[in-house]
Amino acid sequence: MEIKKRNHIIFNIVAIICIVLFCASISPKTLQNDTYYTIKLGEYLMENGISDLTEDPFSVHDLPYTYPHWLYNIGVYLIYDNFGHVGIYASTMILAALLGVSVYMLCSKVSRNKVISFIFTICTIYLIKDFIAARAQLVTFLLFTLTVYSIEMFLETHKKRYAVYLLIIPLLIANLHCAVFPVYFVLFLPYIAEFILLTIIDLDLDERLFYLIFRVLKRVVKKEESKNKFDRVMKNINANIENRHKKREILKENPYKVIVKKDKFVIILILIALVAGLTGFINPAGTGAYTYLYKSVQGNTMNSINEHQPMILIHNKEFLMSLVLFLSILVFTDTKIKLSDLFMLLGLTYLTFQTKRQITMYALLCVPILVKLIASMFEKYDSKTCDKLLKFGSSLFGVIVIVSSFVTISAKNIEPKLKTNDYVDTWDYPVEASEWILSNLDLKTIKLFNQYNYGSYLLFKGIPVFIDSRADVYDPQFYNDKRPELVGKDLFSDALGIDGLSENYKNKFPDYGVTHAILYSNSKLAMILKSDPDYNIIYDEGHFMIFERIIEDSY
Numbered sequence: 001m002e003i004k005k006r007n008h009i010i011f012n013i014v015a016i017i018c019i020v021l022f023c024a025s026i027s028p029k030t031l032q033n034d035t036y037y038t039i040k041l042g043e044y045l046m047e048n049g050i051s052d053l054t055e056d057p058f059s060v061h062d063l064p065y066t067y068p069h070w071l072y073n074i075g076v077y078l079i080y081d082n083f084g085h086v087g088i089y090a091s092t093m094i095l096a097a098l099l100g101v102s103v104y105m106l107c108s109k110v111s112r113n114k115v116i117s118f119i120f121t122i123c124t125i126y127l128i129k130d131f132i133a134a135r136a137q138l139v140t141f142l143l144f145t146l147t148v149y150s151i152e153m154f155l156e157t158h159k160k161r162y163a164v165y166l167l168i169i170p171l172l173i174a175n176l177h178c179a180v181f182p183v184y185f186v187l188f189l190p191y192i193a194e195f196i197l198l199t200i201i202d203l204d205l206d207e208r209l210f211y212l213i214f215r216v217l218k219r220v221v222k223k224e225e226s227k228n229k230f231d232r233v234m235k236n237i238n239a240n241i242e243n244r245h246k247k248r249e250i251l252k253e254n255p256y257k258v259i260v261k262k263d264k265f266v267i268i269l270i271l272i273a274l275v276a277g278l279t280g281f282i283n284p285a286g287t288g289a290y291t292y293l294y295k296s297v298q299g300n301t302m303n304s305i306n307e308h309q310p311m312i313l314i315h316n317k318e319f320l321m322s323l324v325l326f327l328s329i330l331v332f333t334d335t336k337i338k339l340s341d342l343f344m345l346l347g348l349t350y351l352t353f354q355t356k357r358q359i360t361m362y363a364l365l366c367v368p369i370l371v372k373l374i375a376s377m378f379e380k381y382d383s384k385t386c387d388k389l390l391k392f393g394s395s396l397f398g399v400i401v402i403v404s405s406f407v408t409i410s411a412k413n414i415e416p417k418l419k420t421n422d423y424v425d426t427w428d429y430p431v432e433a434s435e436w437i438l439s440n441l442d443l444k445t446i447k448l449f450n451q452y453n454y455g456s457y458l459l460f461k462g463i464p465v466f467i468d469s470r471a472d473v474y475d476p477q478f479y480n481d482k483r484p485e486l487v488g489k490d491l492f493s494d495a496l497g498i499d500g501l502s503e504n505y506k507n508k509f510p511d512y513g514v515t516h517a518i519l520y521s522n523s524k525l526a527m528i529l530k531s532d533p534d535y536n537i538i539y540d541e542g543h544f545m546i547f548e549r550i551i552e553d554s555y
Contacts, residue, residue: 008114010394015118016101018406022122023100024093025410026129029417030425031088033453033469035076035134036460038069039088042077045070050284056473060447060464060512061491063473064482066285068292071175072136085423092134095142099132099364100125102145107368109152113375115389120371127318127363136177137360143169143176145364147187155191155265166272171279174289179296179472181280181289187365188273190343195266197339202248202262204241211237257330259338292472299475301492307357319352319359326370335377341369426542429457433518433544437463440538441516449509449517451499458518466514467495499525509549517547 040058045067056065067073079087103124107117125132132138147169154162170184211234218230252260280289302308313320326345329335337345345366351358378386392398424431434457437448443464450458455468472478474491494512497503501524509517517535519526521543529535529547539546 007390007394010399011114011118011390012108014393014399014402015104015114015121018118018402019100019104019121019125020097021406021410022413023096023125023132025413026125027089027093027096027132029089029420029423031085031423032133032135033456034136035088036456037468037470038073038076038134038136039080040077040460040462041067041069042073042075043081045074046077053285058459058465059468059473060466061474061486062483063479063486063491065470065473066288066292068178068285068288068472069136069176070285071172072139072177076134088134089423092132092138095138096125096132099138099142099145102142102149103364103368106145106149106152107371109149110368111372111375113371113378113386115386115393116371116375116378118393120367120374124363124367127367128360131357131360137180140173140177140180141360141364143173144184144187144361147184148365148368151188151191151269154269155263158265163268163272167276167279170276171282174280174283178280178283178285178289179292182293183361185273185277186347188269190340190347191263191266192270192273193343194260194338194340195262195270198260198262202245204244207237207241207244255336257336258342259336261338295475295477296472299472299477299492300490301471301475302355304492304496305471308355311353311356311359313353316356316359319362322362322366322370323349326373329370329373329377333377333381335373335380337369337373341372345369424457429454430518430542430544431457432542433539433546434458434461434463436539436541437518437546446515447513449495449498449512449514451519451523452495466512467491499523501525501528505529515549519545519547521545 037058044057045053050067050070053067053070054064056063076088076091079091083090100121104117104121107121108114111117128141131141147166150162150165150169153159154166170181173184174181214230214233214237218227218234221227221230281287283289296302311319330337348358348362348366352362375386393402426432437443438461443462447466448458448463449466452467452469455465456470458465459468467474471492474495476486476490476492479491480487489511494503494508498505498508505525505528508514516538517525517529518539519529521540526545526547530537530545534550535547536550537545538548
């Protein structure tokens with residue numbers, strides 16, 4: 001027993017080291033759109049305080065803004081202010097590593113199999129590698145994983161500290177990334193739905209209704225013979241209820257495919273969720289934690305941003321393979337799945353089909369369910385294989401082989417990043433053009449049109465933007481009730497429409513008072529403005545061009 005415990009400890013240490021190495025190695029060095037505006041917003045909040053988070057000074061449109069990531073903005077700015085780009089890169093690696101370790105903890109907790117948990121943790125991180133970036137979502141991925149871990153631990157151990165964690169986490173989410181605050185409560189639904197469903201079934205409402213009807217009829221009739229008949233019927237109903245309960249108990253002991261368990265501590269879990277729902281008010285941004293997601297879904301940005309598009313199954317082979325694996329295990333083996341896990345799997349699969357961004361939640365929270373099923377299958381059909389692998393992984397030779405392999409893989413992943421100082425992609429972002437604007441144009445008098453993909457970098461450099469990757473700022477759902485003068489205008493759609501030529505710039509530019517435009521040199525709009533006599537090219541270097549309107553009334 002002592003040897004087995006020692007093997008588990010050694011393998012845990014090896015697994016965590018390898019996960020940390022792998023997560024750090026795949027973390028991107030080049031900063032991403034949202035990181036730029038995050039740093040600038042954090043700087044603004046540090047200089048102006050958080051007493052009134054209602055105005056946005058970064059666009060040319062004078063829009064309202066509620067700073068849904070205010071705490072994250074400040075945190076990232078402080079890292080950048082003290083450690084620069086290196087600090088941002090290092091913090092991304094640390095958060096990615098913490099996410100990997102938390103996934104491993106969750107998989108190990110639900111499956112009791114460290115070998116399979118380790119393998120699938122690496123697969124999970126690889127599956128979501130494109131979503132690992134210095135963005136608020138990386139923190140919420142970690143918090144959501146810890147949420148499910150805390151729920152599982154609370155229901156198993158009933159320890160109060162996990163209930164406390166479940167109250168602290170939503171408070172953090174409300175201030176770090178309030179847009180996903182409602183998603184926190186979605187994670188409780190599978191457990192609550194299982195409890196409510198089993199409670200309803202255990203009530204035997206149909207039989208009890210008949211019992212009540214016959215009881216009323218018995219009081220109405222006067223003949224003793226009829227009353228005796230009603231007594232017999234009511235006795236049969238009680239017998240049926242007892243038989244049902246016995247059959248359910250037998251089914252719970254030996255279920256066919258779905259394991260059902262009515263845990264009374266779910267009632268406390270419901271109370272925790274209700275109290276946690278109030279934490280959204282502890283936020284200087286007001287009621288954004290409750291309204292932000294709804295407004296986003298109701299707006300038009302979802303139809304234009306790639307990661308919000310519906311999942312096309314054939315284009316995501318990893319997702320397809322996981323679904324095939326789930327179905328194969330559940331259909332062709334006698335492996336059983338918990339009802340709450342089934343609800344979680346079906347719910348997140350549906351959400352993933354609705355928007356491909358949810359592949360991250362699917363990977364983080366459904367892969368542990370898959371690990372549990374695979375571990376259960378191995379336990380039934382080949383229990384010795386995992387024990388042998390665990391023994392190998394905790395031996396001196398095994399430790400050397402596994403750690404050396406991951407050191408090699410991680411070194412190969414990180415080597416190209418260490419050879420370059422390119423924290424900013426000069427192909428995608430107007431690095432030199434921004435410096436030229438700051439040196440040659442008066443930011444107080446110009447109104448600059450820019451394309452969506454690099455607006456955040458301009459904002460980061462202190463240049464007022466037409467649009468940036470804070471898509472919600474430019475959605476009418478967020479400004480119509482606060483800016484009556486903009487009612488009827490759709491800033492987000494107009495910006496994308498002008499760039500894509502579905503809107504005529506000759507009509508839209510004067511409407512918005514645009515005086516200059518910065519564009520990718522190879523964009524369609526740039527090609528047209530080159531031949532427009534009303535525009536003069538004042539900058540043309542690298543991958544960007546800047547245009548100035550020559551005649552004020554040229555439209």
